[in-house]
Amino acid sequence: MMPKIALKDVHKSFGSKHVLRGVTLDVMPAESMVVIGGSGTGKSITIKSVLGLVRPDKGEVWVDDIRADKARGGQRDSLLDKFGMLFQGAALFDSLSVWENVAFRMRRKMDKDEAREVAITKLRRVGLGPENADLFPGELSGGMQKRVGLARAIADDPEIIFFDEPTTGLDPIMADVINALIREVVVEMGATAITITHDMTSVRHIADKVAMLHDGVIQWTGPVNDMETCGDPYIEQFIHGRADGPIEALR
Amino acid sequence: MAVLSALHGFVAGIGASVLGLFRATGALVLFAGQGLIHCVLPPWYWRETLRQMVKIGYFSLPVVGLTALFTGAVLALQIYIGGSRFNAEGVVASIVAIGIVRELGPVLGGLMVAGRVSAAIAAELGTMRVTEQIDALTTLSTNPFKYLVAPRLIAGIVTLPILVAVADTIGVMGGFLVGVNKLNFNAGTYISNTVDFLQAGDIISGLCKAAVFGFIITLMGCYHGYNSGRGAQGVGNATTNAVVSASVLILAANYILTDLFFST
Numbered sequence: 001m002m003p004k005i006a007l008k009d010v011h012k013s014f015g016s017k018h019v020l021r022g023v024t025l026d027v028m029p030a031e032s033m034v035v036i037g038g039s040g041t042g043k044s045i046t047i048k049s050v051l052g053l054v055r056p057d058k059g060e061v062w063v064d065d066i067r068a069d070k071a072r073g074g075q076r077d078s079l080l081d082k083f084g085m086l087f088q089g090a091a092l093f094d095s096l097s098v099w100e101n102v103a104f105r106m107r108r109k110m111d112k113d114e115a116r117e118v119a120i121t122k123l124r125r126v127g128l129g130p131e132n133a134d135l136f137p138g139e140l141s142g143g144m145q146k147r148v149g150l151a152r153a154i155a156d157d158p159e160i161i162f163f164d165e166p167t168t169g170l171d172p173i174m175a176d177v178i179n180a181l182i183r184e185v186v187v188e189m190g191a192t193a194i195t196i197t198h199d200m201t202s203v204r205h206i207a208d209k210v211a212m213l214h215d216g217v218i219q220w221t222g223p224v225n226d227m228e229t230c231g232d233p234y235i236e237q238f239i240h241g242r243a244d245g246p247i248e249a250l251r
Numbered sequence: 252m253a254v255l256s257a258l259h260g261f262v263a264g265i266g267a268s269v270l271g272l273f274r275a276t277g278a279l280v281l282f283a284g285q286g287l288i289h290c291v292l293p294p295w296y297w298r299e300t301l302r303q304m305v306k307i308g309y310f311s312l313p314v315v316g317l318t319a320l321f322t323g324a325v326l327a328l329q330i331y332i333g334g335s336r337f338n339a340e341g342v343v344a345s346i347v348a349i350g351i352v353r354e355l356g357p358v359l360g361g362l363m364v365a366g367r368v369s370a371a372i373a374a375e376l377g378t379m380r381v382t383e384q385i386d387a388l389t390t391l392s393t394n395p396f397k398y399l400v401a402p403r404l405i406a407g408i409v410t411l412p413i414l415v416a417v418a419d420t421i422g423v424m425g426g427f428l429v430g431v432n433k434l435n436f437n438a439g440t441y442i443s444n445t446v447d448f449l450q451a452g453d454i455i456s457g458l459c460k461a462a463v464f465g466f467i468i469t470l471m472g473c474y475h476g477y478n479s480g481r482g483a484q485g486v487g488n489a490t491t492n493a494v495v496s497a498s499v500l501i502l503a504a505n506y507i508l509t510d511l512f513f514s515t
Contacts, residue, residue, distance in 0.1 A: 093384055
């Protein structure tokens with residue numbers, strides 16, 4: 001079967017800092033891939049390369065049979081229509097109400113009342129009642145913002161959803177709620193998902209497969225059930241949170 | 252050897268500065284071009300454009316109006332005092348009108364709006380950049396230039412001339428109030444002097460300047476905000492740079508436009 005997303009030898013540098021040094025990764029359709037790795041290892045840059053927010057210096061990015069890193073104009077628009085993304089800080093638009101944020105993409109296809117109805121349905125899906133629809137992002141707690149961000153990411157039933165550190169900054173209970181929601185919506189929609197995190201609880205909740213990014217390359221990839229027993233020193237050190245090992249810790 | 256090395260460092264420093272200036276100018280020109288292209292090509296976000304017109308135009312009325320009022324009043328006083336030295340007190344009305352409509356209305360109005368609007372746009376877009384809202388727009392199949400930059404440029408170009416027209420009227424009124432109440436001019440004579448000496452070209456040139464200043468103000472706000480650095484310091488720098496560059500460019504553009512309109 002052809003991968004839904006394929007990165008082939010992707011390199012990206014910022015000045016003298018080489019962030020990605022040849023990332024190669026396949027994500028199959030309807031698979032939930034979680035990319036783990038320490039802070040500053042290029043996890044966000046990897047998914048931004050797929051989204052076209054960052055242009056790789058070298059390598060190829062494929063989404064279905066389209067070369068995503070070369071897509072322009074209408075081809076890029078049709079690619080973006082396949083994507084949904086939950087940002088680390090939710091990235092809600094401050095000047096728009098909650099329902100307008102959720103319905104942002106749909107406003108081009110439907111009238112205001114219809115878009116509002118769909119937005120309220122999506123908000124219910126992530127556990128928020130219609131009484132929240134007319135609030136503004138500044139009036140919401142961090143957990144509620146993440147839920148609204150998730151509702152916006154799934155609003156147009158995308159084929160591929162990206163989750164950037166979905167539980168960062170949340171208390172453990174709210175993090176568990178968000179993890180469960182992510183798992184539910186991904187399974188329910190049959191979407192392909194890439195999540196980046198360094199929260200091992202999220203990994204065990206969300207992942208079908210795990211990829212470990214370190215030193216700008218994928219050090220290990222495999223099913224989440226193999227993660228504990230794979231014997232890879234990078235994975236071992238990371239999941240057990242040890243300071244000693246091949247991953248150098250700054251002290 | 253040490254002298255050669257110091258000289259080399261000095262020349263290299265100048266070279267780096269010049270290259271940096273060219274790079275920044277090129278980036279700004281490309282940004283402006285892209286922004287203008289998105290102003291004329293569909294789709295247009297009319298609701299967002301209208302919102303920006305209210306923010307940039309309507310909410311700037313108090314500060315621009317007060318500036319114009321006091322400028323007109325001071326101008327009347329100064330021209331009266333200066334003119335009395337060679338018995339030319341009678342020119343107060345016409346010089347206030349011409350001075351306000353040609354120069355002070357657009358320039359002072361532009362500078363006041365630059366302080367208020369460039370900073371606000373840079374801070375808003377800079378925060379959107381830092382909090383990934385601009386990236387979010389892209390992932391929602393929306394071109395940030397179309398949604399963020401074009402509505403602000405259109406709003407600036409359209410509302411500044413309206414603001415300046417109001418400022419001109421208030422400025423002339425300021426001169427009128429001082430002229431009639433303090434300098435004892437006849438109200439009818441003051442108004443007829445104002446109307447008689449003012450030409451259509453004076454008003455049109457002022458409004459054209461205002462449209463250019465509106466473009467400069469919103470462009471600088473958008474450019475610095477869109478390319479803001481990370482964190483609070485990045486946004487702060489973007490805001491400062493937007494106000495300073497908009498103000499300097501307004502004064503430079505004013506000279507060029509005045510030369511273009513009035514040199515014979």
